[in-house]
Amino acid sequence: MTEARALDRDRIKTLFDLRSSFNSRSGGDVTGDPYPAWRRLREQAAVHEGTVHELTGYPGDYVFQGLPEPDRPHFSAFSYGALDTVYRNPQVFSSSSEPVDLDGEPAATNSMLSMGGRQHRRYRALVQPSFVPARAHWWIDNWISSTVHALIDGFVADGHAELNVDFCAAIPVLTITGSFGIAPEQALDLRAALDKPHEVVRMIQPIVAARREEPADDLISVLVQAELTDENGVTHRLSDAEVNSFALLLLAAGSGTTWKQMGITLTALLQRPELLARIREDRSLLKPATEEALRWMPTDPMFSRYVTRDTELEGVPLPEGAVVHLCLGAANRDPARWQRPDEYDIARKVRASFAFGGGPHICLGMHVARAEISTGIGALLDRLPGLRLDPGAEPPRYIGMYERGVTEIPVLFDR
Template identity: 70%
Template sequence: MTATQRLLDINRVRELFDLRGSLMDRTGGSYEDDPYPVWAELRERAPVHKGTLHQLTGIDDPFAFQGLPESGRPHFSVFTHAACNAAYRDNTLFASSPQAVDFDSAPAVVNSMLSMGGEQHRRYRALVQPSFVPQQAQWWVRHSIQETVDTLIEYILQQGQGRAELNVDFCAAIPVLTITGAFGIAVDRALDVRAALHDPPALLEIIAPIVAARRENPGDDLISVLVRAELSEEDGTRHRLSDAEIYSFALLLLAAGSGTTWKQMGIALTALLQRPAVLDAVRADRALLGPAIEESLRWMPTDPMFSRWVTRDTDFFGTHLPRGSVVHLCVGPANRDPARWERPDEFDIHRAPRASLAFGGGPHICLGMHVARAEMMTGIGALLDRLPALRLDPGAPPPRYIGFYERGATEIPIEFG
């Protein structure tokens, strides 16, 4: 039995990767409606509206969305592709954080590269960017993605029932094992990382010993990359990263790497399984798998909104935005903007390629997007290769899309063979 197989405490996996569970309480995990018709109406009325996305959608629950930033500030939501794209590309006017990063304070995801702007963000991102470029995707596949996918499918086949659940039992494990493996975290601690995502001190108890060990003996992992990296300051001086700087990178990458791709993979799988003719076409012509994944990203991005802070008074697409206000870039409705895509509400894998905003845009475009694509390509491709006649289980409740600020599928019950 491999270490990955020993990890498969399915009950714990299901608890930690439940869209309706405690980790999702702050982002509207219990939301079960389809918000896109309301978002389409809002987009038609104006590019920018005053208010948060959930308020504008008709949800006024002060307890369901505690994850939103800066409740005391004015809030605006942006709905068109053109307006969202313009905001992403102006990182000076639309800052990623209301304050500077302070490495002397307690390590946290918000106190990391995610919150940096301008030259500081460029210099820190440049340290890890080479590990996430498209040419490195196969390193990730060889290093951990392929082995994880193969082990999970073996687990499904060994059950001998011709049935399985794919969203949590398959999709959820792939990203968390990929990112923890890339950090040199032992397989049997991977779920501990997921459990500790909202408890930085607990997460640092796992990370700190690895950082110390890699300072003594660097290896072939991301912590070693950070330990060896030298940061160039604006005055030209160079220095190795401090423990606090490495911790900030680690917290951000572990949170991002383990928390989004599993939901997007579940969305893509559900979209295909609900359209058997499309699934058959992808099975017959594997060149269609990439376009199918890209269409899932456009059609239903798992994170339909990202926030920015306005640094000066400005008029933006017909709306005055005061300095200090929060602007929510609503990529969900922007990705279905009929000004950019014909029949935008249809899931169509044969669309002419056109970039969406599923991974954001501008200087802060998602660092791990190529790894996420590699995870989805490897995972879904392996399912098509190894589970003959893969289809939804007609005797089980069909999957549904739920969640608000983090969208995903419910259980995906399938039959095969």
């Protein structure tokens, strides 16, 4: 995995800087802190009419799940209880407004992400075994650990680094593309092509064909060997269209979220040197530090659901066809569930949050994400003595609306 050090740094910055045009469509260039507004909104009512960004005070036509959808009524939920109700009722609050057609246009949204009910359960069950906690070491041993150490090799002798681009951004994209059998030098090409699904399909088709002939120990092999039992009880291997559907979803999700959450977690610790020193001495504290960062500032603080029939939520009438935006960020700081919720406190009693969503569509890759974060930060502490923020550089800032992350993370360490 030494090729990881040869990745084009300028290209990584273009693809993985929230302020770039590539990411600004989801509000990546928003520099204000939305949490005070979300707190006021939650205190006023659990559910409001309007979109999260409009209610927060940021007008615009952002693109994200459930947005912009200008012809539908929009509502936003801010309390833990409201989100819990929605996630527990997927028949009323659907993840998609359209049925999935795997033989139609390839897209990450035309996939398991948009399926419901029995269809979703059948398809998810095919890949779930590769993403359970017991399989974390499969990911760590095959892809994560080698990537992490190759990246550190690239700057360990310098005494300084910028960890958002030089470290956090590269780990997830190299992990997920590596699990597909894609060479590191092609990883950024694939990431750049995610908004061109036909191009992604063209890139992975030779790998799919090769794995059908000779399976390997990777995720594409899991997909081509998976057997699906259809509605009529007939069992068959996944078609190319079905494999492509899985691949587009897993590549988009796997390369586009964990880098931001790793940066958030790392920044929270670097801003608290005494806490970072405690974790260096006692690595068991890294797990609660990561879980608290997930609660305190989830990288994707909003997802949406479509109302399938007239209903109400927390006393607010919702018409069929409406979009309900679930503000995970606000719900994860609900004082009805957590004391002092705006504080980052790794000693608090761990309670399940909505950092990875909830219900049947809870994030498939959450255990892989945790493995990437813990392996990455653990390796930094192992190999970079005296790791600290660079006092002579601009400190990292938390930015973004529907995708939260940090700016550059400049650090110094002892050589």
